Amino acid sequence: MDMKLEVVIVPVSDVDRAKHFYGEQLGWRLDADFPISDGYRIVQLTPPGSECSIIFGEGLTTQAPGTLHGLQLTVTDIVKAQEELAGHGVAVTGPFRDETGAFHHAGAAHRVPGLHPERASYGTFAAFTDPDGNEWFLQEVTERAPGR
Known part of the structure; x- marks a missing residue:
């Protein structure tokens, strides 16, 4: 199913x-x-x-405003996506990658500034928040892994 x-x-x-x-x-x-x-x-x-x-x-949730973290939007060009968001007045952090080369850690402690060195799919992120502090991530995916 x-x-x-x-x-x-x-x-x-x-x-x-x-x-x-x-x-x-x-x-x-x-x-x-x-x-x-x-x-x-x-x-x-x-x-x-x-x-x-x-x-x-x-009346939809008992979750406190601004407590949703880690929502992710996939984009094919993270630089263009950041430019578009910035053009709409949205403050975007990044681009960055995780020091492990895998999915990003929570918080900013393990972030390495800049694009993934090979610009590999799934390797580069950026982040922004809504007015309440709900956190969103952008992840650059130019080529999907098999089966996805």
């Missing part, structure tokens, strides 16, 4: 501010904004090219 990741709930403190950040600033597609009832609102946006969306709103 196929199982596809469809939605990730992002905990935010201000729904309209988050809607502006993801929709207006990042340019993600607004799929829905349903004010169901007092204290229950659902906003759904989808990054360009993604089959998975994010949802935030009111």
